[in-house]
Amino acid sequence: AARPSSGAGGEAEAEGPSPGTAMLRHLLLKLRATGPVTVAEYMREALTNPGQGYYTRRGGIGDSGDFVTSPEISQVFGELIGIWYISEWIAAGKPKAFQLVELGPGRGTLADDVLRVFSQLASLLSKCDVSIHLVEVSPKLSEIQALMLTGGKAQSNPEDQSAYMKGISKTGIPIFWYRDIQDVPPGYSFYLAHEFFDALPIHKFQRTEKGWREVLVDIDPEVPDQLRFVLSPSSTPATENFIQPEETRDHVEVCPEAGVIIQRLACRIEKDGGAALVADYGHDGTGTDTFRGFRNHKLHDVLRAPGTADLTADVDFGYLRKMTQGRTTTLGPIKQREFLKNMGIDLRLQVLLQNSHDSATRKQLLHSYDMLMNPKKMGDRFNFFALLPRHRLAHPDKKHKPESKSPLLPVAGFDELLLK
Ligand code: SAH
Numbered sequence: 113a114a115r116p117s118s119g120a121g122g123e124a125e126a127e128g129p130s131p132g133t134a135m136l137r138h139l140l141l142k143l144r145a146t147g148p149v150t151v152a153e154y155m156r157e158a159l160t161n162p163g164q165g166y167y168t169r170r171g172g173i174g175d176s177g178d179f180v181t182s183p184e185i186s187q188v189f190g191e192l193i194g195i196w197y198i199s200e201w202i203a204a205g206k207p208k209a210f211q212l213v214e215l216g217p218g219r220g221t222l223a224d225d226v227l228r229v230f231s232q233l234a235s236l237l238s239k240c241d242v243s244i245h246l247v248e249v250s251p252k253l254s255e256i257q258a259l260m261l262t263g264g265k266a267q268s269n270p271e272d273q274s275a276y277m278k279g280i281s282k283t284g285i286p287i288f289w290y291r292d293i294q295d296v297p298p299g300y301s302f303y304l305a306h307e308f309f310d311a312l313p314i315h316k317f318q319r320t321e322k323g324w325r326e327v328l329v330d331i332d333p334e335v336p337d338q339l340r341f342v343l344s345p346s347s348t349p350a351t352e353n354f355i356q357p358e359e360t361r362d363h364v365e366v367c368p369e370a371g372v373i374i375q376r377l378a379c380r381i382e383k384d385g386g387a388a389l390v391a392d393y394g395h396d397g398t399g400t401d402t403f404r405g406f407r408n409h410k411l412h413d414v415l416r417a418p419g420t421a422d423l424t425a426d427v428d429f430g431y432l433r434k435m436t437q438g439r440t441t442t443l444g445p446i447k448q449r450e451f452l453k454n455m456g457i458d459l460r461l462q463v464l465l466q467n468s469h470d471s472a473t474r475k476q477l478l479h480s481y482d483m484l485m486n487p488k489k490m491g492d493r494f495n496f497f498a499l500l501p502r503h504r505l506a507h508p509d510k511k512h513k514p515e516s517k518s519p520l521l522p523v524a525g526f527d528e529l530l531l532k
Contacts, residue, residue, distance in 0.1 A: 135164040135419030139339070140331060148328035148342055150350065151403065152313035152368075158418035159311060160249050166419050167250040167311070173218045178422050179406045181307050182391075182448070182490060183222035186480035188464070190225020192455040192525075193389065197226065197302045198233060199524040200387045201240070203504070204300075209241035210386065211301040215293065215373070216308035217246045220257030226304075227261070231283040244287040245275075245296045254289050261287055293376050303377050303388035303499075309427045310392050312369045315350045316403060318343055319362040324351045329415065339415040363400040365425050371435040374499075378436040381499055388440075388499040390432070396445060397430030429497050440499040441506075443526045449491030451525045452484060496525060 139157060143149065149157075159166045172178040182189045201210060217223050223244060230237055244261075248254045258266035258279055266279030266287075274295045275288035290296055316327035325343040332340040344351070354366040377388045395402075405412035407421035414423055429445040436442055444451075461481050468474050485491045505520060 133417075135161065136337065136339075136417065138164060139418060140337060143329070143331050143339075148330035148344075150348075151316045151327055151329060151341075154329040154418070155313040155403075155423050158423055159313075161419070164419045165250075166422060168252060170420065171218070171250050171253045171256075172422070178408055180409070181218065182484055182494065183225060183306065184219070185483050185490075186477075187225050187228075188457060188460050188480075189452070189484060190222045191229050192452060192457060192460070193222065193304065193306075194226035194229030195455065196389060196524050197387075198229070198236070200302065200500075203521040203523075204385065206240065207300050207385070208239065209243075209300060211243050211245050211296070211299050213245040213247065213293070213296055213301050213303045215247045215303065215305040216311060217248055217257050218253060218307070220246075220260035222304070222306055223257070224260055227281050227283055227285060230285070242285050244281065244285055245301075246287065246289050247291070247293050247296065248289055249291050257289075293373060298380065298384050300384050301380060301386040303381075303386065305388070305390045305392070307392055309367070309370045309373075309390060309432070310394070310424045311422075312367050312373070314365045314367045314403060314425045315354060316401075317351055317355055317364045317366070323347060324355050326351050339418075341415070361398075361400055365399065365402060365428070366431065367425070367428065370427065371431060374432045374435045375437065378439040378499055381501055382439040385501055387501070387504075390427075390497045390499075391448065391451075391494055392427040392497075393493050394427030394429050394445065394495055397428055399426045399428065402426035427495075429495065432497065436499060439502075441502050441504060442497065442499055443523060444497040445495035446497075446526060447487075447492050448494035448496060449485045449487060451496040454527060455525050457481070457485065498523065498526065 135158065138161070139154070142157075157165065160168060162168060170178075173181060174184050197212065201207065212223075212226065214223050223246065227244070230242060246254070246257060248257065254277060258264060258277065261281050262279035263282055266277050266289075268277050270278045273288060274297070275290055277289040279287050281287055288296075317324050318327055320343065324347060325345075326348045328342050328344055329339055330342045332338040350366075354368065355364060374390075380386070381388060403414055403423070403425045405414040405416075405421040405423050412421040414421075433442045461477065464477055465474055468477065483489050500523065505523070507520065
């Protein structure tokens with residue numbers, strides 16, 4: 113249940129001349145040719161440039177990489193998320209088919225744990241047509257996902273699909289890979305985004321005496337081959353479009369790509385049904401300067417050696433909620449420790465402890481529980497946020513049939529799970 117050391121990073125460093133230098137050279141050329149770029153443009157290049165981006169080449173998730181995520185710490189995390197989808201599927205009246213769509217699946221660990229729950233509940237799902245759809249831009253990580261989920265038996269560029277790769281899970285469920293959520297076929301879908309939105313490019317703005325200015329990345333004229341932040345000399349289209357007149361903060365980060373994606377999810381859920389679960393670190397519209405880098409589990413200067421470190425910014429859940437434009441109901445954000453507690457993590461831990469007979473495994477179980485739940489570790493830092501069809505939490509019958517007393521099923525995780 114507790115993960116042994118794992119990782120997908122590091123080794124790319126050994127391929128050819130230092131990739132960090134190649135990305136820096138590419139950016140210096142670009143900046144010399146066109147002048148300073150927005151932080152969003154810099155972040156997009158550093159993370160997902162098709163040749164040298166961090167996720168494209170390195171994507172170092174796990175103990176031996178640059179950062180560790182909850183699914184990599186304990187299988188219990190993904191199992192409880194799998195149960196959340198089953199619970200919503202039951203609340204929706206057990207539709208005959210659903211797609212599980214994961215955005216940014218990393219090493220595929222979370223999807224693997226969710227799939228195991230689906231397979232354990234096979235008798236419940238036996239009449240349901242389930243398929244998995246992964247949205248992943250990194251060729252390196254999609255290979256790792258294919259290995260994890262299909263045992264390496266995935267086919268590239270299938271002719272009949274909008275997907276760039278397809279395969280069959282170890283438990284017999286079809287899996288498809290796409291670069292963009294727009295390529296995923298429509299249909300009743302459950303969406304999952306764990307530590308995905310924080311990797312999307314942000315714009316940064318600073319309040320000055322002359323009004324709002326966008327923060328840009330430029331070449332430092334004093335130090336050769338070094339980058340620095342500068343402020344735009346005047347307002348840019350982004351300052352006009354993204355800063356609200358009532359804004360009270362002095363420094364603001366906005367992630368328009370996150371807004372576009374959450375809007376797409378809300379439209380799809382409104383039209384075809386389903387639910388979305390988003391888990392990430394973040395705030396509710398109060399955060400300021402949260403842009404940071406991680407390399408080998410240590411904070412890393414965001415402007416140093418681009419392409420060799422993970423760059424991230426806190427997710428603004430208030431902005432995500434606003435961008436759903438009321439097409440769906442939203443729940444949360446609530447703290448990870450509350451969500452997992454409501455999902456029954458304590459009971460699951462007790463069962464695993466009772467079933468493990470060596471002290472090393474028990475110690476590892478308690479350690480991973482502490483990592484996920486301790487408020488000073490991931491317990492308070494990570495949040496859960498959900499999109500649900502509007503009728504999920506409203507009584508449509510009430511007006512016409514006031515005598516109807518059928519109680520609405522509570523949403524697992526956001527309420528205590530009813531174990532029947
Ligand atoms: N969910 C995983 C991995 C998080 S890292 C976990 O929690 O362990 C972020 C993931 O998002 C990686 O798989 C990365 O390659 C992917 N990613 C980053 N930007 C993306 C984009 N614009 N579109 C699709 N995937 C992206």
